[in-house]
Amino acid sequence: MSDPGPGGRHAHVLTEDGANTPDRPWIFRTYAGHSSARASNQLFRQNLASGQTGLSIAFDLPTQCGYSSDHPLARPEIGKVGVPINTLDDLHVLFDGIELAAANTSMTINGTAMWLLALYLALARERGEEARALRGTTQNDIIKEYLARGTYIFPPDASMRLTAEMVEYCVDRVPQWNPTNICSYHLQEAGATPEQELAFSLVTAIGLLDLLRERRRLDDAQFARAVGRISFFVNAGIRFVEETCKMRAFVQLWDEVTRQRYAIADPELRRFRYGVQVNSLNLTEQQPENNAWRILVECLGVLLSRDARCRALQLPCWNEALSLPRPWDQQWSLRLQQILAYETDLLEYPDLLAGSPVVASKVAALADAARGEIERILAMGGVRAAVEGGTMKSELVRSMARRVARIATGEQVVVGVNRWTDGLPSPLLGGGDSGMFVPPSELADEALAALEAARQKRDQGRVRAALDALRGAAVGGENLVEPSIECALARVTTGEWADALRQVFGEYRAATGVDGQALPLDGARMAALRERVERLCEKRGRRPRVVIGKPGLDGHSNGAEVIAVSARDAGLDVIYAGIRLAPAEIVASAVEEGADLLGLSILSGSHMELVGEVMDRLEEAGAARDIPVVVGGIVPPADAEALRARGVRQIFTPADYQVVDVVERMIDLVEERA
């Protein structure tokens, strides 16, 4: 087929004298936030001063999961992966000296997206700024939280209702806001193929738009504008040619869906608008300096094709597999964007790929495969049924396992990991901090003090009334944004807002994706492990039992799930305890289940606190000697040393990409005790 350019728009062609309208630069963002509102405000100002043109706020896990900082599950996680926000007072501090109308603010927030939007709107009200002028994005894609990221709170119906109400609220009142940003990003991080990324994120969007139509709260013109505000958050991996084609396929498919399924006439409202964070999954702990090149190449996938160029870009940092990035690392990534936009001639040309038969056929192949997958999911009852039934999750776990297996066999080359592994020591890892960032832990107390202060000075009667009104509206099916804004103004806390809705909606436990899985890890080594386990069974009279779970609030469960399935395939009985566990719960599980080994997975950087507490509780239970503990996560060497000193027997980091090795070392430990 001929490629008329994505979206049916004919590609620009240079005039004879080379004249052409240059493209505007995309928005430069850095995903940032840590420790406290004050520290994050300083970081934001510093980033804006270095030429960043939009903000991308990282919230800490308690804020994302709907807990105030003083909740027992929250304490070890305060300020670790983002900024803690407890009340409107924190938001005042976070945006101190930053004009809202001039900012374009992206918030990575999902389970509590409505709450953060309400806080932002309340902040504008108290500062006397117009809601109509606010620009930005609340991520608010709950489906991928159930599938990959884990910061959901409520069951799917209630969560989808919150999203729909935000769209309905914003369409006239905050018309420049993107109330939801459908994410294919996390699907790729969870192992999705390009076809799955296209299909899963588009059925997510279809699920939301179908719901909006069913609810009939919007007239046709409002609905069309709501469609125009749906934006996407996409991942760009290292196979940058295929990624470019994927982006062109996205543009084409979204135009199709909005035209055919929703009859949107205005092509502007059918535009596929997307932001990008390039891939973190393939950033390596080994020879981490190579990641700088990977990030550059991954950028090309979303920048090369003007017709499918991203609107906003945020880059990870070269050392992400080692630790959270330092401000300098973030600046280095920002400089890359500035070089691409201002030094190169990238923005001067119309679309470079239009008319390429190679690109056209690849785009067509991806789009066809995605169409088939979309139809299949819609025929099964749509995205909600696929999430609740666990089918999408299972497919992702399978894709991830295939990827892991390809790297393990060397079929997929990863430089520095399975090829050219000997390298000179990196001087970038020198310096007092060894190239790592450790958020100052004393700043957690600042968040707690601010929370306490806000509680002391607020009008308790207004708080009670605001929470009652919120619950009432939740039960009565009214739009919850305005009652949430009143909660924000009254200095209701994040935990109180979420608890009020938990009382009405209940809490949800998503499908784990581990049921019925088989991983393609067959081979001589796996067979040998099975034999060893069989011999262990005979020797001990019973099958070894391993408990695997994730303490803390981090919901990135893919790693833990792959290990759980692999250990089962090696013949172990695996008790998968799931995510969001208090240390006391996970220890109770290990003791009640008579575990021969306890495996903990923590990616939020809270491993010191959480593992410490697990070890304390194991000792209290008198089980510290009987149950060896292994930990998986992003654990810097110094922390690994400290964890070993606390009695942790094995530590697995992203360098341990061979799943068979991990399972083997687990079996070694079980054998040792037999």
Place this chain on the structure above:
Amino acid sequence: MSLFEDARPESLAERRRIIGELASHPRRRRARLVGLTGPPGAGKSSLIAELAPRVLALQPDWAVGVLAVDPSSPISGGALLGDRVRVRFPPGDDRLFFRSQSSELELGGLGRHTFAVCRLLQHVFDLLLVETVGVGQSEIEVTRLVDRTLLVLSPHWGDSVQLMKAGVMEIPDAAVLAKQDLAESGRGAAALEAELARRGRVLHRVSVRTGLGLEALAREIAAMEPPAEAPLTRREPAFFARWVAGEFGRSGAAALEARGGAAAYLAAAGDVEAAMTAFPTDYRLWLAD
């Protein structure tokens, strides 16, 4: 408890000692045994998570144990036991206990060691909930273990003819139709209820999401009388016969039958552990005859 999942003959003496001690312990309990069975995804685990705390609220002095059996992989022999994710009890409440168990390729929904573990747990808990996975006739085994069987079905169970064909309707003392908050939940429920009524049994309609019917079901369980004796004693012959068949095949089972059957053999040996210790030798002698 791991000792009771130990297949080695050496473990029997220790098991016998523990059971003996527990059975005569002044503070021993006598568990009411309730089985929950039904197809995968019917909502058994979620139901247990809601029922157990409700029963405890009605009977604050009880200790409640849950034993959840999941299938093992026929290829690796290992199992992925995920029910714990769905059954989350309030942390710190030591009146609640949860244990996962793999089926070790046994048919019938129970694991190879389920009976042995239940013999231990019956002395430690006031209520023991045994969760088994099963489709069609394979749930039947659990009815031989417990005092009361609840068949848990989701609204997608199909029509009652299907159920009767599968023989499922012979199993339960009551059926629980879960997920009653779903829109399509009304379909077929009346036919199922009529079929159960014909057999003198009831249908509980419950929803974990809305709380519908949970309190009533919890009250019924909380009102169960404690068994007069250690409840599994009278079930021992059946499970001993099953163990013999599992370990020594048809010829072992036939030999046991020819020598008077499981009940007589158990009575002569004194108890289950003694019988399990003695049988292999006896069987070899019989074969040599």
